[in-house]
Amino acid sequence: MTHRSYYWMGVRHGAPFLLVVAPFGALFGVVGTEAGLNLAQVMGFSFLVIAGASQFAAVQLLTENAPVLIVLATALAVNLRMAMYSASLTPYLGKSPLWQRALAAYFLVDQSYAVGINRFEDHPEMTVSQRMAYLFGVITPICPNWYVATLAGALLGQSIPPEYALDFAIPITFLALVAPALRSAAHIAAAGVSVVMALLLAGLPYNAGMLVAALVAMVTGAQVELLLKRRAP
Amino acid sequence: MTAMSDAQIWLTIVLLGIGTFLIRFSFLGLIGDRDLPEWVLRYLRYTPVAVLPALIAPLVVWPEATGGQPDPARLGAAAVTALVGYFTKNVLLAICCGGITLYGMIYGLGA
Numbered sequence: 001m002t003h004r005s006y007y008w009m010g011v012r013h014g015a016p017f018l019l020v021v022a023p024f025g026a027l028f029g030v031v032g033t034e035a036g037l038n039l040a041q042v043m044g045f046s047f048l049v050i051a052g053a054s055q056f057a058a059v060q061l062l063t064e065n066a067p068v069l070i071v072l073a074t075a076l077a078v079n080l081r082m083a084m085y086s087a088s089l090t091p092y093l094g095k096s097p098l099w100q101r102a103l104a105a106y107f108l109v110d111q112s113y114a115v116g117i118n119r120f121e122d123h124p125e126m127t128v129s130q131r132m133a134y135l136f137g138v139i140t141p142i143c144p145n146w147y148v149a150t151l152a153g154a155l156l157g158q159s160i161p162p163e164y165a166l167d168f169a170i171p172i173t174f175l176a177l178v179a180p181a182l183r184s185a186a187h188i189a190a191a192g193v194s195v196v197m198a199l200l201l202a203g204l205p206y207n208a209g210m211l212v213a214a215l216v217a218m219v220t221g222a223q224v225e226l227l228l229k230r231r232a233p
Numbered sequence: 234m235t236a237m238s239d240a241q242i243w244l245t246i247v248l249l250g251i252g253t254f255l256i257r258f259s260f261l262g263l264i265g266d267r268d269l270p271e272w273v274l275r276y277l278r279y280t281p282v283a284v285l286p287a288l289i290a291p292l293v294v295w296p297e298a299t300g301g302q303p304d305p306a307r308l309g310a311a312a313v314t315a316l317v318g319y320f321t322k323n324v325l326l327a328i329c330c331g332g333i334t335l336y337g338m339i340y341g342l343g344a
Contacts, residue, residue, distance in 0.1 A: 013324075016324070016325055016328060019328075035235055036235045037235070037242065038239075041239075041242050041243065041246060044243070044246045044247075044250075045246055045249075047250075048246055048247060048249070048250030049246065049249050049250045049253050050253075051253055054249070054253065058245060058249060062235040062237055062242065062245065063235050065235060065236050065237065068241060068244060068245050068248075071245050071249075072245065072248055072249055072252065075249050075253075076249065076252045076253065076256065079252075079253045079256050079257075080256060081284050081288070082253070082256050082257045083256050083257075083259050083260065084280050084283075084284055085257070085280065085284070086256070086257055086258065086259050086260040086261045087259075087260040087264075087277055087280070088277040088278075088280035088281070089260075089261060090260045090261055090264050090265075090269065090277075091269055091274060091277065093261060094261065094264060094265045094266045094267070095265075095266040098262070098265070101258070101261045101262060101265070102258060102261075102262065104261065105254065105257040105258035105261050105262065106254055106257065106258075108257040108261075110285070110288070113281075114281060114285060117280070117281050118281070118324075121278075162298055165298065165306075165307075165335055165336070165339060167292075167296060167297060167298040168292075168296065168298070168307055168310060168335055170289065170292065171289040171292045171293050171307075171311060172310060172311070172314050172328055172331040172332060172335070173328055174285050174288065174289045175289065175293075175311055175314040175315050175318060175327070175331065176314050176317075176318045176324045176325075176327035176328045176331065177281075177285065177318075177324055178281065178282060178285045178286060178315075178318070179314070179315045179316075179317075179318025179319040179327060180318050180319065180321075180322040180323070180324060180327075181281055181282055182282060182319055186279070187279065187282045190279040190282045190283050191282040191283070191286045193283075194282065194283050194284070194285075194286040194287040194290070195286045195287070195290040197287065198286065198287035198288075198290040198291060199290050199291060199294060202291045202295070209287075210284075210287045210288060213283075213287035214280075214283045214284040214287045215283075217279065217282070217283035217284075217286070217287065218276050218277075218279045218280060218283040219276070220279075220283075221276075221278065221279030221282065221283060222272075222275040222276045222278070222279060225275060225278075226275070
């Protein structure tokens with residue numbers, strides 16, 4: 001397969017996530033405008049930050065007139081999980097040129113990470129440049145549409161009515177990505193601990209529950225893997 | 234409505250953008266092509282299955298759209314998506330089945 005065909009495969013695998021990105025981006029455009037931001041500021045958020053959950057958190061705090069430091073600390077805490085994404089992609093992409101890694105980092109959103117890592121784990125034979133081509137393919141339908149959807153929401157000022165239950169597009173798409181990645185008992189144990197801990201710690205501020213749950217789940221997965229290896233003959 | 238000045242809002246946006254980029258670039262940028270030890274890789278293998286379930290579990294159990302009340306349609310859709318995804322390994326099929334379950338339960342059964 002050529003790099004071009006890896007790129008287009010990525011585009012195909014990223015395309016379904018338009019379903020999530022379009023309504024979510026439009027909603028940010030609406031909420032940002034209603035919060036009193038002007039068009040440039042709303043678009044500035046989606047271009048410079050390009051991370052939905054943290055953008056919503058920041059706008060919410062801006063409307064409460066929280067100090068800038070609190071806004072930054074909260075929104076950055078929401079994005080801390082991306083450090084884990086960055087670490088987990090490093091073994092697959094670390095050998096590519098710095099500018100490509102920097103560009104991939106800018107576009108490292110939940111969806112591009114989840115689709116990319118699934119592919120890289122299932123196809124260890126891919127070369128580094130094939131992985132990059134694939135990843136930029138995945139990014140192509142997702143990230144530019146984040147800008148377009150934000151603009152549409154900000155200009156039209158109407159979000160999609162709640163009857164469409166589009167709030168659930170995010171959980172469904174992530175579940176559909178995670179379930180096939182449960183390839184061993186250790187993966188299942190990690191995911192199980194992740195769910196239980198996240199629910200138990202959901203009350204913690206600054207997204208801390210999610211981060212603690214993820215760290216404990218990673219340790220669980222690694223330890224279960226070691227345990228099973230020792231038991232195996 | 235926010236009472237912040239334009240300058241304060243822009244400062245927030247720019248700093249948040251820089252901070253978020255640095256978080257994303259952290260390991261990709263600093264470690265780059267150096268090989269990571271086996272024990273680190275062992276932890277990293279579980280990143281997707283450790284982070285994504287924690288991200289969505291509260292959204293599934295306490296959806297904002299129902300005021301945080303557990304909702305049979307959303308729980309059913311989540312279960313179907315996970316089962317189809319697990320057994321078929323087909324992401325698109327899992328999304329479709331989950332969506333059909335969600336709308337089927339909301340509009341078909343009035344759940």
